Amino acid sequence: MTESALFTIFVVAYLFYLGKSLNPPYPREVLEFPWLGSFFLFGSSATVVVAEQRLKKGDLGGFHLWWLITALMGLGFLIYTGAEWYHLIYHDGLTLSTNLFGSTFYSLVGLHASHVVVGLILLTLILVASLTGNIQHRHHEHIQMISWYWHFVDGIWAVVVTVVYIIGMQS
Amino acid sequence: MANSTTPLREIGTELAPAPPGHEHGTLTAWIQDLIFTVDHKKLGFMYLGMGWLFFIAGGILASLIRLQLAVPNNHLMDPESFNGAFTMHGTTMIFFFAMAMVFGLANFVVPLQIGARDMAFPRLNAFSFWATFFGGCFLFLSYIAGPGLYGTGAAPDASWFALAPLTSRAFSPGNNIDYWSLGLLISGVGSITGGVNVMVTIFCYRCKGMTLYRMPLFTWLVLVTMFLVVMFMPPLSAAQIMLVLERFFGAKFFEAQAGGSPVLWQHFFWIFGHPEVYILVMPAFGVVSEVIPVFSRKPIFGYPMMVAATVMIGFISAGVWAHHMFTIGMDSFSVTFFAFATFVIAIPTGIKIFNWLGTMYGGKLRMEVPMLFCIAFLFQFLIAGLTGIMLGCAPFDWQLNDSYFVIAHFHYVIVGGIVFAVFAGFYYWFPKATGRMLNTRLGLWHFWVFTIGFHLTFDPQHFLGFLGMPRRIYTYQEGRGWEFLNMLSTIGAIIQGIGALIFIINMFWSAWKGKIAGDDPWDAWTLEWTTSSPPPEYNFEEIPEVRSRRPLWDLKHPEDPDWKFE
Numbered sequence: 001m002t003e004s005a006l007f008t009i010f011v012v013a014y015l016f017y018l019g020k021s022l023n024p025p026y027p028r029e030v031l032e033f034p035w036l037g038s039f040f041l042f043g044s045s046a047t048v049v050v051a052e053q054r055l056k057k058g059d060l061g062g063f064h065l066w067w068l069i070t071a072l073m074g075l076g077f078l079i080y081t082g083a084e085w086y087h088l089i090y091h092d093g094l095t096l097s098t099n100l101f102g103s104t105f106y107s108l109v110g111l112h113a114s115h116v117v118v119g120l121i122l123l124t125l126i127l128v129a130s131l132t133g134n135i136q137h138r139h140h141e142h143i144q145m146i147s148w149y150w151h152f153v154d155g156i157w158a159v160v161v162t163v164v165y166i167i168g169m170q171s
Numbered sequence: 172m173a174n175s176t177t178p179l180r181e182i183g184t185e186l187a188p189a190p191p192g193h194e195h196g197t198l199t200a201w202i203q204d205l206i207f208t209v210d211h212k213k214l215g216f217m218y219l220g221m222g223w224l225f226f227i228a229g230g231i232l233a234s235l236i237r238l239q240l241a242v243p244n245n246h247l248m249d250p251e252s253f254n255g256a257f258t259m260h261g262t263t264m265i266f267f268f269a270m271a272m273v274f275g276l277a278n279f280v281v282p283l284q285i286g287a288r289d290m291a292f293p294r295l296n297a298f299s300f301w302a303t304f305f306g307g308c309f310l311f312l313s314y315i316a317g318p319g320l321y322g323t324g325a326a327p328d329a330s331w332f333a334l335a336p337l338t339s340r341a342f343s344p345g346n347n348i349d350y351w352s353l354g355l356l357i358s359g360v361g362s363i364t365g366g367v368n369v370m371v372t373i374f375c376y377r378c379k380g381m382t383l384y385r386m387p388l389f390t391w392l393v394l395v396t397m398f399l400v401v402m403f404m405p406p407l408s409a410a411q412i413m414l415v416l417e418r419f420f421g422a423k424f425f426e427a428q429a430g431g432s433p434v435l436w437q438h439f440f441w442i443f444g445h446p447e448v449y450i451l452v453m454p455a456f457g458v459v460s461e462v463i464p465v466f467s468r469k470p471i472f473g474y475p476m477m478v479a480a481t482v483m484i485g486f487i488s489a490g491v492w493a494h495h496m497f498t499i500g501m502d503s504f505s506v507t508f509f510a511f512a513t514f515v516i517a518i519p520t521g522i523k524i525f526n527w528l529g530t531m532y533g534g535k536l537r538m539e540v541p542m543l544f545c546i547a548f549l550f551q552f553l554i555a556g557l558t559g560i561m562l563g564c565a566p567f568d569w570q571l572n573d574s575y576f577v578i579a580h581f582h583y584v585i586v587g588g589i590v591f592a593v594f595a596g597f598y599y600w601f602p603k604a605t606g607r608m609l610n611t612r613l614g615l616w617h618f619w620v621f622t623i624g625f626h627l628t629f630d631p632q633h634f635l636g637f638l639g640m641p642r643r644i645y646t647y648q649e650g651r652g653w654e655f656l657n658m659l660s661t662i663g664a665i666i667q668g669i670g671a672l673i674f675i676i677n678m679f680w681s682a683w684k685g686k687i688a689g690d691d692p693w694d695a696w697t698l699e700w701t702t703s704s705p706p707p708e709y710n711f712e713e714i715p716e717v718r719s720r721r722p723l724w725d726l727k728h729p730e731d732p733d734w735k736f737e
Contacts, residue, residue, distance in 0.1 A: 002404075022430040100431055
């Protein structure tokens, strides 16, 4: 709830300022729909569910594998975002201070990305804990909390894609 | 939920020989205990102690403001310092006094009232406290920043609502605003995590038999308050993040030259700011809802409606924010909507006032100090609400916005309402927390001096508003007819200060030499009064089981228990 309220304000700022930037670049010109990034992130929600189920069944090996895949896909998403931003900054000239679009785009997507980073840290910590033998079947509820956080981050990405890319690319 | 540190009294016994430096009763042991404690009662004390410290700081700032304004053309303070004074006064009092009181009282009382041993997340609780405290210290660090001790430092000086574009780098070149945003961002994290903690505690750790509908009203009000905290403090954090990005990285959120809108800051701020004042007042309602029944010897009138009214106020409070923005040039549809919503929120609030009165009606009133503060609360909060409704009429606000009438209104709510209720809560729960009663004679002096001071300070300010005196001016010319009322107001402020001082003296004196209280000095009915005074570290030897809203009444009157009538 707290996090939703936080993201809502940045979403509102983005939507409010859509079409109001006084100078280029504009969303329509520089944004490309994030197919690959979304595949990574949404896919990682699916893989984390598989990992949870493996843990519930007591299949620690399967849990390790699918948890690792989840983390790698999260990392893939971050790399994709990094590449997108590199292109936007150095080839399109869009930074936080360029115009209203730049400010609202980077703050919203950046806020989301920072949450992905936190999620990735959590995933990595659990992976390390698990590989050193500290996670057992009986911990599956704690693991579920982490996967809920991950699903939440994914849900926010769905909102970001809709607002920033789908609606945003109209202007 | 077990406390992870060895209880202080066991250190130094044969079972747990004290490590060097931790000998029982030493100063280092005491300080280490406070720094590392996760016990909700100790953290409650620390929040409350912090609150009173910042109250004194904010009070000194208020006294300076009043002294500067006592006579026309005064030069006690220069304009820059004055701007810093009212900004810091507002910011300190709201975030580091009132919020600290909310979290302090909630922390101490709620687990005891619901029959729990501690909060759901004790370590997070400690983190919340230290984050809040650090935020406050960071804010005050601004006084020794910039020109430092040779001037008044770099204290924030753009008022507590920090309107754009005054806060942009162009118009506020120093670091004043950064201390404001960063300090509040840090303490905001503390508040939000505290809110989550309290909500989880209330939802998950109620003792057996305590359904939501059997919870004490203080706990109900704290629950709704924390809901508002977690929903509406993030908008402030978001807006402050945007401000920091704008000031440090050139982002363009509120800059008109880039096509942005300073009004957007106002929307974001007030989406936080209005629920914030309900966050502050709801625990005050909670205190009053506990004290009035006990001191009228009658259960609260209309418990279900009190709960319903509370929830309604919570919801509606999210929809009235732009009544702080009537003068910015909104379209008439929006103005009408927000004025109407403001009127609507008066309805559940009025229901609560009628229910408190209904509780007193036909009761056997015990006019002890907590009750006196509650009666004053009823009177003063009613007036505050009425001036609020007056301001809710947009055309009236067009004349009186940013005048002393608004200042009079909100101080009536915050001081006349919230501070009075906090005092009532202190006189009520101090015996439970410390095992000793607050001195009655000092309490009566405190009450009368503070009440007279309060009225002398703020009643004239309504009229100053009518006479056209704007807020935030550092001085005024003579011949405007404002001199006499300003002088009255300043004298009142000094008297209030004396009243507050009497209270602080009372607290220290009574903690040392007050009458021993016993478990249940007020013959009350909720679970906190079943424990010893002060309660043991673990609160309850056995988690209680309740069958009604007044479990202690049931225990004391087995021939006439409440659950027969549920």
